[in-house]
Amino acid sequence: MKSHIYELAMQASRRQVLKGMAGATALAAGAATLGSFPKDARADFRADLLKIPGVGAGSPTDADWQKVGEMCLNATKESIKEGEFKGVELTFMGLNNQNQHNFLYRGFLKPWEAYTGAKITWIDLAQADYNPRLQQAIATGTVDFDIIEMGAPFEGDVCGKGLASVMPDWVAKQIEMDDYVDYLKAPVGTWDGKTYRISCDGDCHNFNYRTDYFTDEALAKAWKDGGGQGDWGVPKTWQQVQAVTKFLKGKQVGGQDAFGYLDPCKGWGGFGFYFLGSRATAYAKHPDDKAWLFDVDNMKPRINNPAWVRAIQDVVDVLQYEPADQINADPGTTAFQQFLAGVGGMVSWWGDVGSNAKTSDSSVIGDVVGFSILPGSDDVYNAKTGKWDKLASGPNYAPNMAYIGWGVYVMARVDSDSKKQKAAWSAAAHLGGKDLSLWCAAYPSGFQPYRNSHFNTAEWVAAGYDEAFITSYLNSEKDSYNHPNAAIEPRIPGIFQYYSTAEDELQKIFAGQVPVQQGADNIAAAWEKITDQIGRDKQVALYKASLGA
Amino acid sequence: MANLTPTTPSTTEILGDPIAPGRKAAGRALIWGATILLGLVILVQALGAAGQGPMHFDNWRPALYAYVLWAIAIGAAQVIIRGEAGQRALFILPAALFTIAVVIFPTFFGLYIAFTEWNLSSFEGRRFNGIDNLVELFHDSFYWKALGNMVFYVAMVLVEYAIAFGLALLLNADIRARKFFRVAFLIPFMLSPVAVSWMVGKSLMEVRFGPLAALAKELGWSQPNFFGSAWAASFSIEALDAWVSIPFIMILLLAGLQAMPKEVQEAARVDGATPWQSFWRITFPLMLPVSATAVILRIIFKLKLADIIINMTYGGPGGATDSVSSYIFRQYRDRSNVGYGTMLAMFYLVLIIIFITLLLNFVSKYMKKVT
């Protein structure tokens, strides 16, 4: 989703300025003398790119986005003649969250428009309207856009109905697709064997914790005295998360009430379900089985199997140890109004929390946050045998690739006009370029790192980031993406319908109105109904296609 | 639409000049001509859309123009045929023809959708499924819970009304800086529900840093939690909605107060009535018609309450704050369950129409009794 790491770099540079250095230039120069710049031309180019607008020079503005777009236009110039798309008009639909998404894309594409002669008009949507607007456009045949910024989970609705244009080979080459992190390559990067998506983002949940909690000596002593298992430290499994959460209730850290893990209990238009998913994947995603949410052969929901029920039960068990208003906390609350404001010791989230946390100006918790991949579990449920397995390799880890990430897609309606098709793909490729994406990862954009080349810590440090912090952060992301047992979201049509229904029932469970198993059975029944509504045979086929099975 | 009979004003009053037969014939010819033209355009377009017929427009715009022409012709014909009676019909025709034009298709299409199974993600598209949606509705605990909540929300309109009445009386009193207070009281009505939800609900009422939570702590609520329990959340939602809507009731009431003849009140005071007595005996009964309009309009708005709930609680905890609209919103938008969502709304519409009809009857009977 979004990366505010830039903020912390600004933070660093502000400190530098305080120390008497001269801001961005001084930082860059300092980095150069340290010899951290690779010598070849592209690296120099990338380093130059990351100087726009430069750390400490204020948030990037429209002018900066245009400059970045201009600098990264080389790849386009190689394949497109100047003015080649004169007279072509394209419509681009995407989000217009403040200073992210479409805001950036406008700036990036302005130089592209000037060079190619094409003209782009924009449809901006609020995040809450995105899904309904897309679904209604598809269902009523009012698709009024040529290019769309879309989350991978919607591929079932769009690619599954043949509405997207297949990526031409020259685009794949231009955007250097080999550079993607493993999980974004085929089969997750493709749909039914064909490539549609230009990835511009990668998404997963990682585990954010308070370092001060887990280095607190008083707490360590109390933990030992209370008969806690092992040494006091960052939980590595959900079993430990549970124990620590129960232990922390009533304790204090730094004079403030301490809390353990923060569960979002309120619905969030379907997005809240990802957080139960993050608790469940370690139980439910067996290394020998690609599926974890539905059975592959018949789309039978696994939501009421022992693994998921255990995850739900975990939430119910610790809810009383969490802050009093947790029942009305959505994920936005847990991340931004609780964890970042200094309430709670652990939270699962997309990369945003990590990047925001460090900006001591905007969050109370300041420097005291650490990152890892999601906790594992001592045992993992084997859906095939119906037994809990203990793996020889130790705890089972299964990072939750929640949402998979945003991508840029071209709609099939341009295919009939070859000039327009080329123009649309050229615009999309410009946005998915390797260098441009580095800038997006490093500055506030709404997008996280998603290419192996984004994890070159030296580039980040050279741009002004604190090395220890950025290493920890990037590692938690990289290790999640490249994990062999990553739990990958099914990209089936209507996936958010399943999530949204589940949220309603989960709320009832968390509010104590329905027992856990019964609530889970309710969800399973509702899911079966949705599958029947959408069409079971098709769903099964598409589910298999999305798994690459 | 083509067979709509024109509005017939009654002829209770003396008509103007008798209409010449030739005029009548010309008027009829106009109606028939316009109707045939409209029918022709629709037919051509329908055939064209079905891939047949001589010609085909890109869209139904021509039909829209034909309708506008037809409407004008109908209006003109009214005057031509019926003279003054026609002129009277002309007052109501624009609004009626406009409303019918805009809602007739959505209403019938909506009714049709309500009896289909239509999940937008479905590959088969919509499928007629009889009364299945209705049957499901009766087993939908969320829906009935939401209906129950609506009773609470609607009942609270009376409280809003009482507060608004109080404020209107205050503003009607002999006070200084009246303009300032009037504008100040009106301002909450101008904020958009989204802004209210975030700036007030999620910021001002935030449990940890919101000033309102700080105030609540000062007042002795040790752990203020405006949305944590079912009842607190319902009241908080209601409070937010009331804050926005009270000014609407207030200005209608204030207008009514100012329209009230001062002599009546003064006469009451001369009789030695206390302010309290004169309020109940004179002001309140005289204000009943205005009150009825204000409360009914407000109730109708209340029945559509959704934005604040969606932003603040998403219907939770466990459906405790759901309004029917916010639940339909989830079904319709988050779950693309369009057929079922529409049935929920149509059923709700029937309930509302019954409720409003009863209410209007009750109000008119009550007012007859009192006045």
Place this chain on the structure above:
Amino acid sequence: MTAVTPNTMAVDTGETAAERNKRILGRVGIYGALIFWAFVSLFPVYWTITTTLKTARDVTQGNIVPWVDFKPAWIGWRSLGLSPDTIDQVSTVRDEFLGRFLNSIIASCGASFLAVLIGSLAAYGLSRFQYKFLWMRNKDISFFFLSQLILPPVVLALPFLVLYKELALLDTRIGIILLYTLTVLPIVIWIMRDQFDTIPVELDEAAQVDGLSVWGVFFRIVLPIALPGMVAAFILSLILCWNEYFFAALLTGTNAKTLPVMVASQTGSQGISWWAMAALATSAIAPLVVIGIVLERYIIKGLTAGAGK
């Protein structure tokens, strides 16, 4: 609420001490209640306006008074390109904002004007004449108009999407104006009918005896009296249209997009830019407040037009 009754008592020189105390107490009560409610009404607005000047830290600490609790920054206005340091620079955000602002004005004014126009005509008709259409009489026709207000807008989404697609009205200002007209028309009719009801029929009759036609009576005699009422109905419609979000998000894309969609999109999966949301909310409400201050007397006076004279 304390129960306060209108206190129109003239100061009487012959009042006793007890009466005087009571009067003073009444005054204190009235002004106390007025000030209390003014605070309730205005504090959230104050909070919103000051939030435009707050960094995230100031927001999460609940700071209230600028310069005292926190150091104000132009952060919210900068994000819109409206702060002193960005006002002279090129800003696509500001262009976007202004474009939407203009569309909002056109859509809400256009719809309010249209609704008041045809709504007043219908209201006058319903107030003065007896209609009969099929089984429907005046009461039923009024209810027919009112019932257009009842349906939750969300279920009209798909029908309107299909209708507008077929009529090529998607993403057009005229399309939005027509829809908004429909949504406020019932309110206009109800309010205006009450207005016309309070204007004595004798006026109409006298004018008719003088030889004016039905429409002559309406335009020459009734309309001038009812004009303030129409202004009031116009303002109410304006406020309701100005904040309409749902259909704007559904039926517009590039050409007709309005402000509320931009306000709503400040909230995404990454929490919220409080300052930007506050700045947008502030600038969205500003024109309405100006209208409120300038035309406030019409709102009240208008709604009382013709009555008690």
